[in-house]
Amino acid sequence: MPNHLLQLEGLSDERLTQLLDAAAAYLPAARGQGQVPAALAGRLVAQMFFEDSTRTRLSFEAAAARLGARSMSLQGAGSSASKGETFLDTALNVDALGVDAMVVRTSISGGPALLARHVRCAVINAGDGRREHPTQGLLDCLTIREAFGRFNGIHVGIVGDIANSRVARSAIHALTTLGASVHLIGPPTLLPGCFAGVARRAESVHITHDLDAILDRLDVIMMLRVQLERSAGGGIAADYREHYGLTHQRAQRLPSHCIVMHPGPVNRGVEVDDDVADDVRRSQILRQVTHGVAVRMAVLQESMPR
Numbered sequence: 001m002p003n004h005l006l007q008l009e010g011l012s013d014e015r016l017t018q019l020l021d022a023a024a025a026y027l028p029a030a031r032g033q034g035q036v037p038a039a040l041a042g043r044l045v046a047q048m049f050f051e052d053s054t055r056t057r058l059s060f061e062a063a064a065a066r067l068g069a070r071s072m073s074l075q076g077a078g079s080s081a082s083k084g085e086t087f088l089d090t091a092l093n094v095d096a097l098g099v100d101a102m103v104v105r106t107s108i109s110g111g112p113a114l115l116a117r118h119v120r121c122a123v124i125n126a127g128d129g130r131r132e133h134p135t136q137g138l139l140d141c142l143t144i145r146e147a148f149g150r151f152n153g154i155h156v157g158i159v160g161d162i163a164n165s166r167v168a169r170s171a172i173h174a175l176t177t178l179g180a181s182v183h184l185i186g187p188p189t190l191l192p193g194c195f196a197g198v199a200r201r202a203e204s205v206h207i208t209h210d211l212d213a214i215l216d217r218l219d220v221i222m223m224l225r226v227q228l229e230r231s232a233g234g235g236i237a238a239d240y241r242e243h244y245g246l247t248h249q250r251a252q253r254l255p256s257h258c259i260v261m262h263p264g265p266v267n268r269g270v271e272v273d274d275d276v277a278d279d280v281r282r283s284q285i286l287r288q289v290t291h292g293v294a295v296r297m298a299v300l301q302e303s304m305p306r
């Protein structure tokens, strides 16, 4: 039976910890240090990206390659999606090629879950619309665990375009389940009040529109990209950086142990100032990418049991 990974919502503390432990064991291999057994030798993975991606796609490909699996890649542009083939039909055809797993990124919220009900192979969600991005949530958790060794008592600020962010949703579910406190910070237009109710442990989610008022309480500050492609018209507000950017001045007001995260791609000078993004003491941005390979190795490996 294939093991799908569709979302982090509903996964238990134990299950999340098991995935993080499995990923942590792959960290040396993800860094290119040392070999791991080719546990997926002979397996075939379809990398199906109907939305743009740099990190996630290459990271899944790197993870598959490190474990000895072969990848085939399909992108929205250049596929029969442009001839009108439905998302489900495309997936059924890829499944009929005999793949062992499909990694799927789509603008359709719930798209990977739909496929999982119809295909024979494992389905791994690589980001579905605004809904979830489970491997990103796991790599964010792994990054925090590597930095602090625990989740209890850790205050994580997630800043910016929460409304459109699948990264935020997956992080909220996983972090609150693992015991962290999450502070959602953004302008009212990008952060509806209903977000507090998203997590099962709603008491661990706090909403504020005032970034400056909370900076000195944060152990982790996770900046999000403003998702222009998901907003109905309108650009980035002229005063976005003034109120919600992690500027040089704001970074100086963070506790000295506070780490800076961003899922990428970064709009430099909007969400994060250059010197903050590049500050090797604080910035985890490139470490997150490496952790993503380890997480995806763990997820791919367990999605295709022998």
Ligand code: NCD
Binding pocket: 055, 056, 127, 133, 136, 166, 167, 224, 225, 227, 263, 264, 265
């Ligand atoms: C994110 C995504 O596509 O959801 N990127 C990523 O996977 N690292 C976030 C974003 O595009 O802003």
